[in-house]
Amino acid sequence: MPYEPPPELAALSLADIAAEVAARRLPPLDQWAPVETGESHMEIRADGRWFHEGGEITRPAMIRAFAGLLVRDGDGRHWLMTPHQRLAIAVADAAFIATDVVRRADGSGAGGLAFRLNTDDIVLAGPDHPLRAAGDAAVPALYLAVRHGCEARLNRSTYAQLADLALDEGDDWCVTSQGRRFSLVPA
Known part of the structure; x- marks a missing residue:
């Protein structure tokens, strides 16, 4: 098939x-x-x-x-x-690459961020699939927990999409998905 x-x-x-x-x-x-x-x-x-x-x-x-x-x-x-x-x-880096992201609202207003991976998997960021900021301010890298300890690194265009979504939420470089708030700034 x-x-x-x-x-x-x-x-x-x-x-x-x-x-x-x-x-x-x-x-x-x-x-x-x-x-x-x-x-x-x-x-x-x-x-x-x-x-x-x-x-x-x-x-x-x-x-x-x-x-x-x-x-x-x-x-x-x-x-x-x-x-x-x-x-x-x-x-070499992460097992998956996140290639697209969209924000979708639900009836309660909570909503979430949905990511498409290079394997065509779709992952909803949230408590079970957190976002992690790594690297430093000059060269940041964002990762999404996928499953069984594996992560997806956000490619450049997906990172830019997420940055735009963060700016829509405020000026603290954070995004919210499924009730969980994630910083896009490396610690």
């Missing part, structure tokens, strides 16, 4: 976004305890491109499938998980 990417964020309401997030069926990685450990010979470069043994993986459906098997442990190492083995994967 061919891969069908989700619709563009700009066309979706907050309820539509929540439905897209709920529809993404992921394996139960937190229930798996693989006994074998090995090397995947894969890498995710800082620009979000995936490689295996030096050759670029270009099929979006394949990247999306592998992305659903990613975890990052407490030491910061990334792994591809199966029920029987975990395979190390080299990640």
